[in-house]
Amino acid sequence: MDLAYLWFWIVGFLFIGYFVLDGFDFGVGMSLPFLGKDDIARRQIINTIGPVWDLNETWVIVAGAALFASFPEWYATLFSGFYLPLLLILLALIARGVSFEYRHQRDSLKWKRGFDRMIVIGSAVPAFLWGVAFANIVQGVPLDADHEYVGSLLTLLNPYGILGGLVTLLLFFTHGVYFVALKTDGQVRADARKLARTSGLATIVAAALFLVWTIVQAANNQAPLLMGVVAFSGIAALALIGSWVANLRDREGTAFTLGAITIVTAVAALFFALFPNVMPSTLEAGSGLTIENASSTDYTLTIMSWAALIFLPLVLAYQGWTYWVFRKRVTRARIEKAALVAH
Amino acid sequence: MEWLDPLALARWQFGLTTLYHFLFVPLTLGMSLVVAIFQTVWYRTGDVKWLHLTRFFGKIFLINFAMGVVTGIVQEFQFGMNWSAYSRFVGDVFGAPLAFEGLLAFFLEATFIGLWIFGWDKLPRLAHLASIWMATLGATFSAYFIIAANAFMQNPVGYQMAADGHRAELVDFWAMLTNPVALAAFPHTIFSGWMFAAMIVASISAWHLARGRNVEMMRTTLRFGLWSAIVSFVLVAVAGDQLSLVMVATQPMKMAAAEATFNTVCGQDASFSIFTLGTPDGTSELFSIRVPFLLSILSTHSLDGCVEGINDLNTMYSQQMFPQFADQVDGNFAPVLWVTYWAFRWMIALGGLTALISAVGLWVTRKKATRPVAPWMWRVAIWAAPLPMLASLVGWLFTEMGRQPWIVFGLMLTQDGVSPSVPGWSVLVSLIAFTVTYASLAVVEFGLIKKYAQKGPDPLPDPNAPREPDTVENTPTTVY
Numbered sequence: 044m045d046l047a048y049l050w051f052w053i054v055g056f057l058f059i060g061y062f063v064l065d066g067f068d069f070g071v072g073m074s075l076p077f078l079g080k081d082d083i084a085r086r087q088i089i090n091t092i093g094p095v096w097d098l099n100e101t102w103v104i105v106a107g108a109a110l111f112a113s114f115p116e117w118y119a120t121l122f123s124g125f126y127l128p129l130l131l132i133l134l135a136l137i138a139r140g141v142s143f144e145y146r147h148q149r150d151s152l153k154w155k156r157g158f159d160r161m162i163v164i165g166s167a168v169p170a171f172l173w174g175v176a177f178a179n180i181v182q183g184v185p186l187d188a189d190h191e192y193v194g195s196l197l198t199l200l201n202p203y204g205i206l207g208g209l210v211t212l213l214l215f216f217t218h219g220v221y222f223v224a225l226k227t228d229g230q231v232r233a234d235a236r237k238l239a240r241t242s243g244l245a246t247i248v249a250a251a252l253f254l255v256w257t258i259v260q261a262a263n264n265q266a267p268l269l270m271g272v273v274a275f276s277g278i279a280a281l282a283l284i285g286s287w288v289a290n291l292r293d294r295e296g297t298a299f300t301l302g303a304i305t306i307v308t309a310v311a312a313l314f315f316a317l318f319p320n321v322m323p324s325t326l327e328a329g330s331g332l333t334i335e336n337a338s339s340t341d342y343t344l345t346i347m348s349w350a351a352l353i354f355l356p357l358v359l360a361y362q363g364w365t366y367w368v369f370r371k372r373v374t375r376a377r378i379e380k381a382a383l384v385a386h
Numbered sequence: 387m388e389w390l391d392p393l394a395l396a397r398w399q400f401g402l403t404t405l406y407h408f409l410f411v412p413l414t415l416g417m418s419l420v421v422a423i424f425q426t427v428w429y430r431t432g433d434v435k436w437l438h439l440t441r442f443f444g445k446i447f448l449i450n451f452a453m454g455v456v457t458g459i460v461q462e463f464q465f466g467m468n469w470s471a472y473s474r475f476v477g478d479v480f481g482a483p484l485a486f487e488g489l490l491a492f493f494l495e496a497t498f499i500g501l502w503i504f505g506w507d508k509l510p511r512l513a514h515l516a517s518i519w520m521a522t523l524g525a526t527f528s529a530y531f532i533i534a535a536n537a538f539m540q541n542p543v544g545y546q547m548a549a550d551g552h553r554a555e556l557v558d559f560w561a562m563l564t565n566p567v568a569l570a571a572f573p574h575t576i577f578s579g580w581m582f583a584a585m586i587v588a589s590i591s592a593w594h595l596a597r598g599r600n601v602e603m604m605r606t607t608l609r610f611g612l613w614s615a616i617v618s619f620v621l622v623a624v625a626g627d628q629l630s631l632v633m634v635a636t637q638p639m640k641m642a643a644a645e646a647t648f649n650t651v652c653g654q655d656a657s658f659s660i661f662t663l664g665t666p667d668g669t670s671e672l673f674s675i676r677v678p679f680l681l682s683i684l685s686t687h688s689l690d691g692c693v694e695g696i697n698d699l700n701t702m703y704s705q706q707m708f709p710q711f712a713d714q715v716d717g718n719f720a721p722v723l724w725v726t727y728w729a730f731r732w733m734i735a736l737g738g739l740t741a742l743i744s745a746v747g748l749w750v751t752r753k754k755a756t757r758p759v760a761p762w763m764w765r766v767a768i769w770a771a772p773l774p775m776l777a778s779l780v781g782w783l784f785t786e787m788g789r790q791p792w793i794v795f796g797l798m799l800t801q802d803g804v805s806p807s808v809p810g811w812s813v814l815v816s817l818i819a820f821t822v823t824y825a826s827l828a829v830v831e832f833g834l835i836k837k838y839a840q841k842g843p844d845p846l847p848d849p850n851a852p853r854e855p856d857t858v859e860n861t862p863t864t865v866y
Contacts (some may be wrong), residue, residue, distance in 0.1 A: 059803035086866060093866045094504040097455060101496040104487035115553070117478020122466025122473075123805040129463055130816045134823060137456040148834050173650060191807040197526050261408075263459050325436040343415040343556045347485055354489045358497075365497050368508055381865035 046339035050113040062103035070219015072166025091226035116337035139165025140328025177209025183323035271315035279308040389812030410454035416583025442843035487531035495524030537568035570629035581618035587611035589771035595765035619741035640788035656682035729784035736777035737861030
């Protein structure tokens with residue numbers, strides 16, 4: 044088997060990992076205005092992801108680097124073509140990351156409110172824009188004969204792209220709220236369950252529309268893995284509905300797990316729809332990128348494959364262990380006690 | 387329009403964001419080690435003084451670490467965003483070390499730093515101690531891979547050109563990882579990071595000692611910081627000496643530019659000018675202080691070595707080695723001379739000054755010193771903190787500006803690496819956005835470091851007071 048094909052799926056795996064993990068971080072951040080009724084509650088919410096947001100975010104760095112190394116043409120076209128959305132994502136990630144670390148460093152309400160706002164915006168912007176970006180990758184964008192992007196920012200804000208953005212925004216939001224319900228206690232936990240009922244419904248509607256659109260589009264393009272697109276979209280839809288039902292029945296762990304499965308399978312469906320292209324061109328005279336013409340040499344991919352084979356399981360093991368170490372709920376009492384010690 | 391030139395804007399953005407990122411990187415490299423050492427001493431001795439020092443310097447380390455993390459993502463995205471032609475050309479070679487960096491180093495660092503921050507009351511003491519060491523290891527690994535990637539731009543090895551010449555292809559990964567430039571630049575960079583962290587420790591300690599606060603703890607850390615700075619300086623100098631030998635062999639133009647030597651000189655004439663007054667382009671010299679033989683010694687470790695001059699190198703590059711690029715650069719393959727000349731000198735001077743201050747500081751605070759340290763001396767120690775940082779910054783300025791006009795030496799010019807599809811106004815928007823964001827964050831970050839540095843460590847407990855049982859669960863932890 045050609046290694047470039049293997050790396051298409053490894054890149055897919057890394058982006059799926061990123062969306063599953065940082066996805067609920069984004070949701071937790073966006074939930075602050077809905078669930079954070081006082082400072083203790085807000086700290087409870089932020090502390091659910093305190094120990095892990097950095098490792099979750101690192102997945103995008105690794106995914107980006109893997110993309111660079113295995114498909115330089117794809118990386119170059121994508122990152123230079125989607126310049127402004129990526130700039131906004133970068134600024135948002137900077138604002139969000141700094142806010143997690145700095146908001147508790149001064150005991151002033153004004154200071155904290157400022158960073159809270161940055162957490163919300165810094166979570167919502169990437170949650171929306173990643174969806175826009177991936178929907179456009181799958182749908183195709185105008186690339187010229189040299190694989191250079193010739194569209195503008197507005198080209199990306201087409202109906203399918205915007206819907207894709209809305210789906211990731213809602214999906215990450217609801218998934219994050221499930222996580223808050225799973226990791227807190229008291230009022231925040233009760234509020235989160237209630238919030239997820241409403242946001243979950245909106246997510247189901249938007250996601251269903253998007254997945255059907257994706258399947259139709261893949262069928263029109265005669266995607267070779269159409270059955271995969273259909274199957275994974277189906278699983279995603281079932282898991283999404285299942286997570287909503289689980290939340291109704293106050294099964295927090297099940298709701299969160301099914302939410303994670305939704306993200307995994309929905310993003311996988313996108314990669315199935317994309318295969319064997321990596322960035323199709325919408326121009327007649329243009330030239331799209333495929334797995335074959337965008338990839339690195341077999342030598343580079345062989346070395347990278349060994350590294351991935353050895354280190355990815357190791358990474359998954361110690362990251363899994365980290366989640367186990369911080370498995371306990373962040374209780375209101377714990378934050379109150381910490382607030383007391385600090386003064 | 388000249389000011390919307392995407393190439394110039396992209397270069398300014400890369401320089402600005404990279405140097406800014408590098409304010410935080412060396413401190414992360416050094417400070418994680420300092421914290422790991424302090425915590426190890428606490429683990430071994432059980433002396434609560436070391437616990438307080440670990441937490442105190444740990445706090446400063448973390449405030450700095452957050453900035454390093456968020457500004458680092460920009461670096462990786464920027465290659466594709468602003469330098470897509472470069473990325474297409476080198477991706478097969480240059481991407482691999484970045485992917486290794488992510489997989490082996492960043493994951494390690496990011497995961498274990500989280501465990502360390504929040505794990506005080508959740509992990510057994512040894513596992514918690516191991517976390518900070520793992521994070522330190524991750525940071526150090528990442529420095530190696532990124533320097534190996536950079537070394538390829540300085541001295542491309544382990545590759546061959548594709549049959550149609552459109553890209554460089556990796557043929558020997560090991561050769562790329564053991565690039566002689568990387569082997570010398572890595573220790574040079576790591577030790578300079580240690581030196582910076584050492585001076586931050588010394589500076590903060592001096593601030594407290596000057597005010598008579600936390601004297602017992604701060605005297606220990608002052609001496610620790612000053613000693614570490616001196617040891618690091620020696621290591622930096624040894625590695626730097628090795629690096630300059632490699633540089634002369636691989637990028638002779640950079641050494642010629644460092645000295646602004648136009649004609650090849652040998653032996654006694656290969657002098658090192660400490661100071662020059664002249665026209666900025668170096669065409670005529672008004673006044674200079676010169677040390678004979680020194681350039682020969684620096685470049686070749688011998689008294690009768692020769693250093694090639696800019697003019698001779700230009701002739702060789704234009705006619706023999708890189709004639710295909712000669713027209714694009716008008717036959718001039720030299721970088722901007724006043725930048726390389728002064729950056730090289732300032733790097734050495736700032737590093738040397740740091741070591742000198744440390745040596746004097748150790749002398750006046752030695753055990754048998756009879757006179758109290760004069761207030762102005764404390765002030766010197768406090769304000770010495772940014773010196774090694776500035777030395778690092780001008781050092782990188784020299785390394786990267788000295789590589790010009792190449793983006794990959796001998797293979798691709800910087801002007802050919804820029805993204806053809808990104809309009810100048812987009813780059814201008816991002817340049818402004820990063821400048822504004824980074825400037826405001828710098829104010830916030832400096833304010834926080836100052837706040838916690840001046841607050842000082844938790845005071846040592848009264849030895850007679852009743853003590854809570856010393857268990858893992860009773861260790862105060864961090865909460866956001």
